[in-house]
Amino acid sequence: MLIKKNKTRAALIALLALGSAAAWPRVASADTVLRIGMTAADIPRTLGQPDQGFEGNRFTGLTMYDALTGWDLSSADKASVVIPGLATEWKVDDADKTKWTFKLRPGVTFHDGSPFNADAVVWNVEKVLKQDAPQFDASQVGVTASRMPTLASAKKIDDMTVELTTKEPDSFLPINLTNLFMASPAKWQHFYDNAEGADAKAKSQAAWTAFAKDAAGTGPWKMASFTPRERLELVKNASYWNKDRVPKVDKMVLLPMPEANARTAALLSGQVDWVEAPAPDALPELKQRGFKLYANEQPHVWPWQFSRVEGSPWNDIRVRKAANLCVDREGLKDGLLAGLMVPASGTFEPGHPWRGSPTFQIKYDKPAAQKLMQEAGFGPNKKLEVKIQTSASGSGQMQPLPMNEYLQQALAECYFDVKLDVIEWNTLFTNWRRGAKDPSANGSNATNVTYAAMDPFFALVRFLQSGMAPPVSNNWGFINNPKFDELVKKARQTFDPSARDAALAELHAASVDDAAFLYVAHDVGPRAISPKVTGVVQPKSWFIDFSLVSMN
């Protein structure tokens, strides 16, 4: 009986294994479908404030939602700058610089047909800032409030005007607001009214859970179907308010594929049309098979962040400058990273409005580096020992171990003796907040945590302002430079956008001149795309505009 059963099973398996494969399931309709393999292990949250960092914003934020302000993603060459979104114009109050007036875009509706207006803005601000609001959701607070640290409240002036108040004068507010996506209050209310729960908090949570499965924003893409951890299907919003950004393809399918080889295989086998971060080893084959490879400088920095506490070897500016001059970044790019990096000469590169004109030129100049080290009292027989805390992997860390070993070898030629303290990524990330004085630093005098440089607070202020030292924020090394503090204050209190940019450029130039970091690389966000996909513009941003893409 057992043998008979086994025979049947074996026959079935043989049929499965040996049977000729049918043709791939093509989409039955004539709709054009763009299928994308993401690096995320899960679909980023769909309820308006995505998790998983900027990859989350890229796929489930900017697609389904708009914010009051947005990013210009139309050019691969120019810097991506803030542009009007759901707000058409804004200005700070002349008498009270903590009050801003935002004029809203008329005629915009959410995907559920409800109107976008001042009430919706107030509702969305309060979902993350007002703890006694019914729609307040703790799970959305962390990823939102930290990206707009000074926003305090919102008030309706009239249907199309809203007043936002900050805790202190802060010219960065319009940039920060790119992170606050507008979800439909009417749709949420519908779910809330029908939710089951013991109390208002439970009902609110249930309403958000339901909203995440059937979301409504104002963005160019509408949610069509959602299978947690497997796929999100978006369809084009044909009545999107910005006619230039109405999607050219009918449907976009987002698939989480955390493993690089799996993503690449899915692309090569035709299962997807587009993958983020293909396996580096597969790039030649992808090219050879006609796939298009895209990469562009991202607002991302791969640095060593120096400790500036008493006794740190990095307190000597000659040592900091020597380290910056001793690294052959082009060699790192062409050798180790197969071209997938941009050499860093600061947080921002030339052409960026916040770059400024540093006098210290970060480049590869080994003799100059050796000279500086000799002036600082070091040489072939007296090496300077430094210890760097890093991780073996991690979000945005690129290839931390080989890259650090490359630096170790390069800096050895300039009389550095680099020791690496390799720890788990989440631990490194947590230690980042604790600072160089904390025992968790384990004697390290530099840390290697990469950072996003989308807005001035995250790119500059949190590292350079003395008040941002742990436990307040990420000034891990306890930098305490009165000039930086003064420039931060100036930038934050300069409200004319071009004057503010000039102040930020001054701050950035000062930080480069001070060799505040060892600036090594910018990531390039590589992606491989089927030749049938056209119209791709990869801007100098973490984001990309899927509306511009067509399918042949």
Added chain:
Amino acid sequence: MLAYIARRIVYVIPIVISVALVCFLLVHITPGDPLVAVLPADASQELAAQLRAAYGFDRPLPVQFGLWLLRALHGDLGNSIATGRPVLAEVMRAVSNTVTLAIAAAIIGFTMGILLGLIAGYFRETWIDKVATSFAIAGVSVPHYWLGMVLVIIFSVQLNWLPAVGAGPNGSNSWAWDWAHLKYLVLPAITTSVIPMGIVTRTVRALTGDILSQDFVEALRAKGLHETGVFRHVIKNAAPTALAVMGLQLGYMLGGSILIETVFSWPGSGFLLNSAIFQRDLPLLQGTILILALFFVFLNLLVDIAQAAIDPRIKRG
């Protein structure tokens, strides 16, 4: 028999409590912030404190464990920090996908293992034995994630016969037992089956060889029993041990494989664990580990009972 079953069930209770305690402690004593999924490193202190209180991480560890266990006993494993979705629903969906994969892999692995083991044991020390044993050794030696990648390269990338990743043309929600869906199962199932296939082959081969050399087999042959009848006796005698080994292997497969499910983006419990680990999603991690650990506990219980039913000597022990 009933007393034996009751005794085994009583033994399970302290094991379940210990499993719950260990899985809670394991995820809590690891370094790092439990709110890393929803709290960026640049968040303010006030915000961090606010969220820590909102999620209950400001309470003492024993209180957190007590509350978690109490809720777990009521079937509530909490909500995922990263997604806000209920953990139990997430885990059960993932487990059902892993069960689909495990069953397919078990059918392949156990069938092949039993067949190869019986053949190798019957033709011991011949070239047939060597070929079958080579398969078994390859099965347990080849890293399965590597085999998975090789299969993907051959059957998906080069031949374009089978899908490289996923659990169906529209995800696992709409799973059906037709070819359009089954073809997504073929490569992960074959990859998952190689280790159990190797282990079962070796076990059955050893058992068959041993039993065939026993006196009662000689006696059966001397009494003129046909070779098929002899073989039936061999299988019956080998069954309890083989069943125990297969039970354990099925348990391993039901636990899911992080590597295989990640290679094939198969949305099972291994894929879920991987995601929970990287997002440091403690409630999800705890819930997944607990459910998987309980699988092992109850599977072992079932195997013990099944063994006792097949071999009465066991329950006397």
